[in-house]
């Protein structure tokens with residue numbers, strides 16, 4: 472075997488790229504053709520009446536999501552971001568309120584709070600599963616706190632028992648961002664069924680997709696109705712519908728098309744079959760990575776089902792003696808693509824650092840209804856910062872159609888780079 476690192480001109484472990492993740496097949500094609508043949512690509516109307524709830528495919532798909540997840544209500548939307556915005560709005564969150572959220576997530580999770588002029592309070596994550604830490608949530612609660620926004624990051628459930636216990640003790644609502652974790656379970660229940668309202672993503676990078684799309688689920692009728700209103704021009708509809716609570720009843724157009732809904736219906740049928748191989752591949756990779764001193768494979772807490780949207784690892788620079796960046800650079804040169812750090816802690820984004828969101832007057836942070844003094848200082852969430860800056864790296868290799876043989880290339884690349892790590896000390 473040629474052991475010269477590809478980074479320095481050696482032969483890479485992997486010259487052929489890994490096959491892409493494709494979940495769209497004949498079933499989706501047929502379903503879309505049926506919609507096209509019908510000529511009805513959407514049937515939503517932004518006024519009160521039967522079509523306020525959308526066309527046949529939208530409603531069919533919603534009933535299927537309700538059945539699959541065992542929830543009373545599913546509301547489709549055109550993205551998980553819009554779903555999160557709807558969920559926060561439906562809860563009646565507004566100016567002066569705080570919502571506790573993890574900084575280690577996609578921006579939309581926290582932006583959903585800002586959209587309603589409320590203030591995101593960022594709380595650090597657990598070292599092992601990278602989800603919001605319940606102990607730190609409790610410390611961050613103030614008289615202004617209205618809700619906790621939980622993200623089941625990478626496909627691993629957050630510690631929901633503790634979070635629900637804290638929420639109930641302090642009378643807070645819980646929103647679950649399940650964009651990365653459809654079919655993950657916590658003590659036998661699907662994530663998304665544990666809090667007050669939850670959102671799934673169907674964007675093109677997620678386990679199942681419709682290009683763009685999202686689904687809100689809840690067991691609370693009022694939240695379902697308010698989400699439907701926010702999805703579809705609430706302000707015009709509330710009068711005819713006789714809605715009394717006008718909090719946040721400014722609506723948008725977050726409607727899913729019949730084409731997306733038809734695809735969503737087929738994709739949901741494939742969810743389990745797309746998830747099981749992820750778990751099997753991840754278990755295989757973990758078995759082999761456990762043997763490498765200085766690299767920690769993903770942790771799975773007892774009674775949790777991790778669905779491995781991505782396969783995350785921790786890198787110990789001290790133990791290994793080179794930086795994560797050098798390691799990842801060398802791996803990537805071997806044709807084994809990894810990413811470092813995930814995302815910048817959200818409070819480090821210019822919007823938070825400069826407190827500039829709506830207009831130029833610092834709203835919602837300076838809004839006179841807001842009497843808190845939220846911190847977005849560097850150092851606020853040390854575990855998140857450490858993961859971003861030094862320790863966390865990940866791949867997306869635990870997915871079909873990859874095989875264990877493909878994962879052997881991954882492990883071989885790890886060993887090859889580690890055997891040659893002395894050459895990487897000064898790059």
Ligand SMILES: *Cc1c(COP(=O)(O)O)cnc(C)c1O
Nearest residue numbers: 550551552577650651672673674
């Ligand atoms: C993908 C993602 C979203 C946003 O999903 P969209 O459907 O693209 O709006 C939100 N939160 C998390 C954690 C995500 O991974």
